[in-house]
Amino acid sequence: MENVIRFENIEKIYDMGKVSVQALRGVSSDIKKGEFVAVIGPSGSGKSTLMHIMGCLDTATTGSYWLEGKEISKMKKNRLSQIRNKQIGFVFQTFNLLPHLNVRRNVELPLMYSGISAGKRYKMAEKVLNDVGLGDRMNHKPSELSGGQRQRVAIARAIVNNPAIILADEPTGNLDTSSGNDILSIFSQLNLTGNTIIIVTHDPAVAQRADRIIRIVDGLIVE
Amino acid sequence: MAISITESIRVGLSDFWSRKIRSFVTILGIMLGTMSVIVILAMVNGINKQTLAWMMERGGLAKITIHHNWGYESKKNLPDYFTLKEIFNIRELLPEAQYYNPEMNDWGRLSYLDKSFRTRVQGIVPDFQFIEEWSVDQGRFISQFDIDQNNDVIVIGTKAVEELFGSAEPLGKFINFNSRRLQIIGIMKHRYLKNSFNVGDENSLDYLNWRCFVPISTMINKISGEDKINTLTLKAHSPEEAPDLADKLEEILLNMRQGEPIFDIQSAKEEAQQIEKNAGTFRVVFFLISIISLLVAGIVIINIMLATIQERTREIGIRLAVGARRFDIFIQFLVQTVIVTFIGGLIGTAAGISMLNIVSKYMEFQLIAYPGMVIVALAVAVGVGFLAGIIPAVKAANLDPVQALHYE
Numbered sequence A: 001m002e003n004v005i006r007f008e009n010i011e012k013i014y015d016m017g018k019v020s021v022q023a024l025r026g027v028s029s030d031i032k033k034g035e036f037v038a039v040i041g042p043s044g045s046g047k048s049t050l051m052h053i054m055g056c057l058d059t060a061t062t063g064s065y066w067l068e069g070k071e072i073s074k075m076k077k078n079r080l081s082q083i084r085n086k087q088i089g090f091v092f093q094t095f096n097l098l099p100h101l102n103v104r105r106n107v108e109l110p111l112m113y114s115g116i117s118a119g120k121r122y123k124m125a126e127k128v129l130n131d132v133g134l135g136d137r138m139n140h141k142p143s144e145l146s147g148g149q150r151q152r153v154a155i156a157r158a159i160v161n162n163p164a165i166i167l168a169d170e171p172t173g174n175l176d177t178s179s180g181n182d183i184l185s186i187f188s189q190l191n192l193t194g195n196t197i198i199i200v201t202h203d204p205a206v207a208q209r210a211d212r213i214i215r216i217v218d219g220l221i222v223e
Numbered sequence B: 001m002a003i004s005i006t007e008s009i010r011v012g013l014s015d016f017w018s019r020k021i022r023s024f025v026t027i028l029g030i031m032l033g034t035m036s037v038i039v040i041l042a043m044v045n046g047i048n049k050q051t052l053a054w055m056m057e058r059g060g061l062a063k064i065t066i067h068h069n070w071g072y073e074s075k076k077n078l079p080d081y082f083t084l085k086e087i088f089n090i091r092e093l094l095p096e097a098q099y100y101n102p103e104m105n106d107w108g109r110l111s112y113l114d115k116s117f118r119t120r121v122q123g124i125v126p127d128f129q130f131i132e133e134w135s136v137d138q139g140r141f142i143s144q145f146d147i148d149q150n151n152d153v154i155v156i157g158t159k160a161v162e163e164l165f166g167s168a169e170p171l172g173k174f175i176n177f178n179s180r181r182l183q184i185i186g187i188m189k190h191r192y193l194k195n196s197f198n199v200g201d202e203n204s205l206d207y208l209n210w211r212c213f214v215p216i217s218t219m220i221n222k223i224s225g226e227d228k229i230n231t232l233t234l235k236a237h238s239p240e241e242a243p244d245l246a247d248k249l250e251e252i253l254l255n256m257r258q259g260e261p262i263f264d265i266q267s268a269k270e271e272a273q274q275i276e277k278n279a280g281t282f283r284v285v286f287f288l289i290s291i292i293s294l295l296v297a298g299i300v301i302i303n304i305m306l307a308t309i310q311e312r313t314r315e316i317g318i319r320l321a322v323g324a325r326r327f328d329i330f331i332q333f334l335v336q337t338v339i340v341t342f343i344g345g346l347i348g349t350a351a352g353i354s355m356l357n358i359v360s361k362y363m364e365f366q367l368i369a370y371p372g373m374v375i376v377a378l379a380v381a382v383g384v385g386f387l388a389g390i391i392p393a394v395k396a397a398n399l400d401p402v403q404a405l406h407y408e
């Protein structure tokens, strides 16, 4: 199987004037298409930092990163926006929905930045919302939904542009066990239909669902 | 690939409605600014229109008027009036003028049978009709023959008709002026100009309707008994020639009075230019005032937008995460600012136009709207929004995605 993601000797240093924090100390790995990977490790170990780099939200201080065969560490910011838009879907612990937009418009957001027409956007958003079981909540504001439902909207938004990878940072961290399990089932379902999924988590139960575990301790991959 | 402008406008508009109070505070300054722009433009327009209309009614821009210079005291006691002979001399020296009218006024009582009233009777020549662009409605005006013969004839205004005759026929009747019997040969056209200054008569030319006219020779030889012409009016062939004519006239008059500026020369064209210049200064001053208020409005907008962006840092992070480019963010906030100021401009324009009547009443002066000022006011509002929107929009566009996403 081909590698969707490949990174080599990634280091990330946060330079804050007097002190600098080395969040990643040279990590290398690759992730194959269709894999379900869990990134685990203690708090402050560098999991989110790695996810930001894989998601092209941030760039590594040194090292190389290839997404679908293309080296991106040296790309311009606008190009990175385009990659986030087309090739990456994010799911965050805090949902990160826009509160003043209704559910459908939240899901349409990535499509809007792709320049897709309003009519087509509507159909695509409707379809993914049906897939996550929220077809009847399209016109609700996020504040009118439960935590689990909000996270399903976030998943719908992440998959609507049919990305190469789905990155989730503690997606069940703000949810009770039952809605957390619902969310994980959706990820498993998405993985079965061929999506590449990378979940950052503390929770061993979550990690069990994954094909493979990447364990990070103190900025290094230990397993 | 880029988010389209219509999409930005849609996002901007929904932002506007979802934050009504803040939007209202933002547009308040712009509203007041555009409102004052509208009022100022209408005010200047009103002044110009009214003064020019009045000047056109009073003989147009080619007219030149000469009378005693009230600000000057002759050292040698030289006469501050003309004799008829002097007028003929001036006419010979200055043939470029198209029309000449020496005027000699006398106050007195006009009476017919048992009715009478006090008014001003003017001794004039036939050129009067062409200089003032005003002549008879019925009968005939004073002719050169009347002048040559010192005829005892009079042309009366509509007020005299009203006072002395009511509905009776005045033409051909004899009336008395200071015990001189004069036959009515004509009735002047009624004069009317709507007064847009809300003080005085509703008809700003009504004073002319009181006037009555006799041949200047009759006035000099039979009524007042003095050859003292206090006013001379003349008319150039065109308004463009008037200032030049006025200059030549000044030289002739100075020579006639041993270099003393006994007479005052007023060219309607020059007055109009002066009025326009004054209106221009007025416009500049008030434009500066509205510019300053719009500048303040702009600074308020910058600050509110900066606060808005700070508040929406996380939203910007989310938009960046799902693929917005920095330019998309820039446009979103710039368009939003422009929309806010455009709406403020629209409301301000509407408010400005609808309050023109109230301001007119209060200022006792008519403010006149015209289509172009809407465009000017809206352009000013949008311009302010555009300039004020740039700094916050740049700030928003330069946010770091990760930091914006984790902003609390």
Ligand SMILES: Nc1ncnc2c1ncn2[C@@H]1O[C@H](COP(=O)(O)OP(=O)(O)OP(=O)(O)O)[C@@H](O)[C@H]1O
Residues within 6 Å of the ligand: A014, A016, A021, A022, A023, A041, A042, A043, A044, A045, A046, A047, A048, A049, A050
């Ligand atoms: N923007 C930043 N500036 C400075 N230091 C940072 C920044 N972001 C992360 N760090 C530091 O980098 C290290 C790794 O942080 P990271 O967020 O990747 O940890 P994590 O594994 O996701 O932790 P958690 O499980 O608590 O989310 C930490 O020491 C953190 O303090």
Ligand SMILES: [Mg+2]
Residues within 6 Å of the ligand: A047, A048, A049, A169
């Ligand atoms: Mg983390």
